Amino acid sequence: MNTSIESVEGVRQQPYEGPLLDVRDLHVEFKTRDGVARAVNGVNYSVSAGETLAVLGESGSGKSVTAQAIMGILDMPPARIPQGEILYRGENMLTMSKEERRRIRGQKIAMIFQDALSSLNPVLSVGYQLGEMFRAHEGASRQEAKAKAVELMDRVRIPAAQERVNDFPHQFSGGMRQRIMIAMALALEPDLIIADEPTTALDVTVQAQVMDLLAELQAEYHMGLILITHDLGVVADVADKIAVMYAGRIVETAPVHELYANPAHPYTRGLLDSIPRLDQKGQELYAIKGLPPNLMRIPPGCAFNPRCPRAQDICRQEVPQLFDVTRDDGVPAPGRGSACFFWKETLHDE
Ligand SMILES: Nc1ncnc2c1ncn2[C@@H]1O[C@H](COP(=O)(O)OP(=O)(O)OP(=O)(O)O)[C@@H](O)[C@H]1O
Ligand code: SF4
Ligand SMILES: [Mg+2]
Incomplete structure (x- = not known):
């Protein structure tokens, strides 16, 4: 993508290609x-x-x-x-x-x-507070600001915006x-x-x-x-995509549907298993055991290890980096990463 934007002073900025x-x-x-x-x-x-x-x-x-x-x-x-x-x-x-x-x-x-x-x-009325944005940043008059406030309220589909602007x-x-x-x-x-x-x-x-x-x-x-x-x-x-956080780190990233269908981190799997599903009515809901760590004493190794059903010795000794998740044919899955030594096994869990 190649965008060029007006800066606040109206000076054109350099085209910038890359994430915002x-x-x-x-x-x-x-x-x-x-x-x-x-x-x-x-x-x-x-x-x-x-x-x-x-x-x-x-x-x-x-x-x-x-x-x-x-x-x-x-x-x-x-x-x-x-x-x-x-x-x-x-x-x-x-x-x-x-x-x-x-x-x-x-x-x-x-x-x-x-x-x-x-x-x-x-x-302060909502109209005043919305209008204030235009007065402060764009030097709009009171009347202009109010008109813009009504327009915005319409945009976010507040019924009868004109009548409610002073509420x-x-x-x-x-x-x-x-x-x-x-x-x-x-x-x-x-x-x-x-x-x-x-x-x-x-x-x-x-x-x-x-x-x-x-x-x-x-x-x-x-x-x-x-x-x-x-x-x-x-x-x-x-x-479009999800980043799963645990103890201040991203432990899994994935396009949303792939994460849903096939999580590659035991924590994500636990989160998904603890969502109530209509097709499993009556079944007991899974809960991830234990509590999030005390941030003053994050466990050594993988921070999730005390709660992880899959934890091995290596998990208590080394911090897993965000590994690229690859498909079965070894090709990296775009946008997918997992901070788990056993992401492959997790991916293939039923
Ligand atoms: N002002 C503060 N002083 C000390 N610790 C803080 C302060 N603000 C946040 N923290 C610490 O940072 C941790 C992360 O807080 P944060 O608000 O980012 O959590 P969160 O993921 O947004 O949780 P929630 O879902 O409850 O909003 C908290 O558990 C808290 O211990
Ligand atoms: S690295 Fe080990 S403890 Fe951490 S999520 Fe993976 S299996 Fe569990
Ligand atoms: Mg929060």
């Missing part, structure tokens, strides 16, 4: 009273324009901390980034000036959080509030949206509607989208 976002060997740690919590331990992932990456993992696996590092919204200290690069269109955001960083945040990369109610200001956040349902958050993220037409559990707080049917809307807008604007979730069921239909 490329996270390389990212490490994040937190200094706490009890010691250093290693929340992110060498994350690698990338997203291109028009592509949706789902980041999947249990609570505490480092999904949000990685996103916060990308957005530059970590409190440092206690957080520290001892290693790694976060490339936006090939440029390392970690070495940019605060000013450059601020310009990318919100305008080029926007974020949607789980809890709309705490992200929106309760005493306050609490006057909207949870699903509608999340649509407002999506509208906020879209306002400045970013290249990339990071949505951190955007539907977790919603009812199942509303979850699907919001997810569909997000996917539709992503395709329409040809944006990159990172969907953070602990629920594979929610993202399976909209994601």
Whole structure:
């Protein structure tokens, strides 16, 4: 792909071929009273324009901390980034000036959080808050800003946008509030949206509607989208590829349907086996035994070894790298990787 974009000042940037976002060997740690919590331990992932990456993992696996590092919204200290690069269109955001960083945040990369109610200001109308984006960034007048707010509310299909533009956040349902958050993220037409559990707080049917809307807008604007979730069921239909996180590392990457059909990491297999399935009604649901590790004392070797049904001696001694997963004929499967010494055996598990 060969794209050239208008920068914020209207200066044309160089055409750039490559992923919009490329996270390389990212490490994040937190200094706490009890010691250093290693929340992110060498994350690698990338997203291109028009592509949706789902980041999947249990609570505490480092999904949000990685996103916060990308957005530059970590409190440092206690957080520290001892290693790694976060490339936006090939440029390392970690070495940019605060000013450059601020310009990318919100305008080029926007974020949607789980809890709309705490992200929106309760005493300002949603129209005002949406309009503020245009006033602050584009110098729009009050009237123009309001018109744009209504337009955005229409875009995210809030019924009767014109009449509701002066309503306050609490006057909207949870699903509608999340649509407002999506509208906020879209306002400045970013290249990339990071949505951190955007539907977790919603009812199942509303979850699907919001997810569909997000996917539709992503395709329409040809944006990159990172969907953070602990629920594979929610993202399976909209994601192109998945990165599974465990203890601050990516343990498996794959195109979404291949991961579903044939996981190559015992942790992913455990996650899939613990999703309720209609065709197995009445059967007891599998649960991965044990708990995620304490990030101040990550087990040596493969961090998953104390919980892994397949663990051998080597798993307690060596850290598995993300191995290329190959097909039976030895040809690498595009986009597939597994940080397991026994990925081949896992792939062939029934
Ligand atoms: N400010 C902080 N101080 C100390 N430790 C922190 C801080 N923020 C995060 N952590 C640590 O980082 C770990 C990873 O947190 P993160 O929020 O990325 O998890 P997550 O994968 O997003 O989980 P969830 O599904 O619950 O949102 C947490 O378990 C926590 O121990
Ligand atoms: S490397 Fe060993 S412990 Fe880790 S997931 Fe694979 S089999 Fe299990
Ligand atoms: Mg999180």
